[in-house]
Each structure stands twice: as C-alpha cells, then as structure tokens.
Amino acid sequence: MARPKPWEVDDELWAVIEPLLPKVERRARHPGRKRHPDRSVFQGILFVLHTGIAWEQLPQELGFGSGMTCWRRLAEWTKAGVRPRLHELLLAELLSANALDFSRTAVDGSHIRALKGGSKTGRSPVDRGRTGSKHHLITDATGIPLAVTLTGGNRNDGTQLIPLLQAVPPVRGKRGRPRRRPGVVLADRGYDHDKYRRLVWDLGVKPLIARRGTEHGSGLGTQRWVVERAFAHLHCFRRLRIRWEIRNDIHEAFLTLGCALLCWRRLNSTIAH
Structure with a gap:
C-alpha cells in the first residue's frame, strides 16, 4: 500500500x-x-x-x-477565522484525550528571513541587519503548540512573553471552566527582565526565567527543550523557513496551520497508543 x-x-x-x-x-x-x-x-x-x-x-x-x-x-x-478555530478544536481534542499538559509551558523565538519585506518585518541583529521576521511560540509541557505570534526580526523576545500567554485560547474538552493559564512558564535569558516577571505573576502564572550573567546550567533546559523541538518540527514545513509573503496575515495563516497540523499528528499518535 x-x-x-x-x-x-x-x-x-x-x-x-x-x-x-x-x-x-x-x-x-x-x-x-x-x-x-x-x-x-x-x-x-x-x-x-x-x-x-x-x-x-x-x-x-x-x-x-x-x-x-x-x-x-x-x-x-x-x-473568516478558520485557522484559529481549527487549532482550538484540535487542542480541545488533545485535552479530552489527556494529552495536553498545562502544568507548565515553554516559550521561545526563532528568526527567519523575509525576502520580500512587508509588515511585521525588521532589520535583524542576528542576521547582519537583513530584513526578517520572528516566530514566537508557546508550547505545553510536552511540546504541543498552544499559540504563535509573528513580529519583526528586530523585536526582542521578551516583548512577546505576555502576548504569547494572552494568545493561548481557552481550551475546552473537559467538564468545568475551559483551561487557559498554565501553572508555570519557562524561558531563556532573552526574556530576563523583572518587569516581565511581574506581569507574568499578574496573570496568575509562575515565571521561571534564566538570569543573564549567570553560569549556564540553570536546569531549565531539561524542560525547555520541548519548545525548541516544536520549532524544529514547525520549520520542517518549508514555507515557514523563509517568509515569502508580503502580507503578514497570509504568513500567519501558514504559521497557525502548521501548528494545527502538529496537533493533529500528536492526536493521531495518542489515539494509536
């Protein structure tokens, strides 16, 4: 076959x-x-x-x-708003199957080239000032994408910490109030700022963010790696490795669709086992 x-x-x-x-x-x-x-x-x-x-x-x-x-x-x-509804529906199916772990989340950002420019692009400090965009991703404890945002390549990762947490949809799938806020959010040194820690606490979430200037080996990497793996899977979709779209909404559509497909794969593997 x-x-x-x-x-x-x-x-x-x-x-x-x-x-x-x-x-x-x-x-x-x-x-x-x-x-x-x-x-x-x-x-x-x-x-x-x-x-x-x-x-x-x-x-x-x-x-x-x-x-x-x-x-x-x-x-x-x-x-028509199809892509976020598809993602939310699949997240609900994962929660119903006990495959979604809201006990902690992990966030990270990834730079991509934007060869045609457009909105939500900027000169990237990590790519010799070339025009680029950034994908910002938040995942659950197992690496399932919960939300994703797009910014210019010149935006600091820390500026997207609160928008990412706020972008997590209310996930239904079980009785009771829909789950939206995780217990903990893990982040690397790029998010290190006391202002962001206070704002995260205000949302009822505990921030675990590595401190700048400290030695490597904080231990967060043993849990944070799931978001890096999720980025690797997301960028297996070749259309997401380089931004070709001038319109940011079209690129964001591809981005959310990629997250939905990763959720669908996880759901299938969960059911299969």
Whole structure:
C-alpha cells in the first residue's frame, strides 16, 4: 500500500476541517465558473506549506486548482477565522484525550528571513541587519503548540512573553471552566527582565526565567527543550523557513496551520497508543 503524501487530507481530518469552512452558495443567475472543491484547494495549500513552492508553480496535474485559486481561498478562510478555530478544536481534542499538559509551558523565538519585506518585518541583529521576521511560540509541557505570534526580526523576545500567554485560547474538552493559564512558564535569558516577571505573576502564572550573567546550567533546559523541538518540527514545513509573503496575515495563516497540523499528528499518535 502506497504511503499517503503529507499534503493529502484523509477523511478523518477533512471531517474536522469541513464544518469550519464558510459555505458559499452559487448564484442562480450568472453563476460563472464552478467553484473548485474546497478539499482539493486545501490540499493545494498544504502542498505549498510542505514544499515551499511558489503559488504560480503549483502543479496543475495534481488537481489542486491554480495557485491563484488556492491563494484566494486561503485569504478568504483567513478572513473568516478558520485557522484559529481549527487549532482550538484540535487542542480541545488533545485535552479530552489527556494529552495536553498545562502544568507548565515553554516559550521561545526563532528568526527567519523575509525576502520580500512587508509588515511585521525588521532589520535583524542576528542576521547582519537583513530584513526578517520572528516566530514566537508557546508550547505545553510536552511540546504541543498552544499559540504563535509573528513580529519583526528586530523585536526582542521578551516583548512577546505576555502576548504569547494572552494568545493561548481557552481550551475546552473537559467538564468545568475551559483551561487557559498554565501553572508555570519557562524561558531563556532573552526574556530576563523583572518587569516581565511581574506581569507574568499578574496573570496568575509562575515565571521561571534564566538570569543573564549567570553560569549556564540553570536546569531549565531539561524542560525547555520541548519548545525548541516544536520549532524544529514547525520549520520542517518549508514555507515557514523563509517568509515569502508580503502580507503578514497570509504568513500567519501558514504559521497557525502548521501548528494545527502538529496537533493533529500528536492526536493521531495518542489515539494509536
């Protein structure tokens, strides 16, 4: 049996995605060309995410529709708020399966090149002043992505600590109030500032942040490594290694979609075991 391609959407995943997509009724008068099937277009978007290929080079013979069709549909679904709802739904499924650990979280940032510029870019101090962006990620104790943000490459990691904690959605999946705040947040020296520690405490979360100027070996790395592994998995999607989109909302759509796919993989592995 042939192994499915990573951009192919199986029936189980499509059953999760399809109800989230906006329904577009075809006009009775002057209907125009028939709308390309959503499932095929979604697979085209995943093909771009996995391979990093340019929209105009999307292979027509694979049945995805044109690259412009896929781009327009991604913009349409982004405006409709599909991507955060998909991520939240999968997080709820993980919590229901006892696979989500809110006892602690880990945060980190990762710089990428932004070759075409655009909003949420800046001159990066770690890349010879070239234009870039930063991915900022917060994961649970096992490395499941909870939220992700995008900033210019010149932004300090510490400035995104509170926005990341606030971006974690209320996760349903069990009886009682939805879980949103972790018990602890772990961070490296890039987040070391007493102002951020106070703000984290104000959210009811305990900050464990390495101090600048101290010797390495604080012990946080034994728990923080999960966010670095999550970045490695996230950047296996080639479209996320370099920012090609001028529009930040399109790149953020790819970013959140990548997080949702990592959640789907974890959910499948949890069910399988």
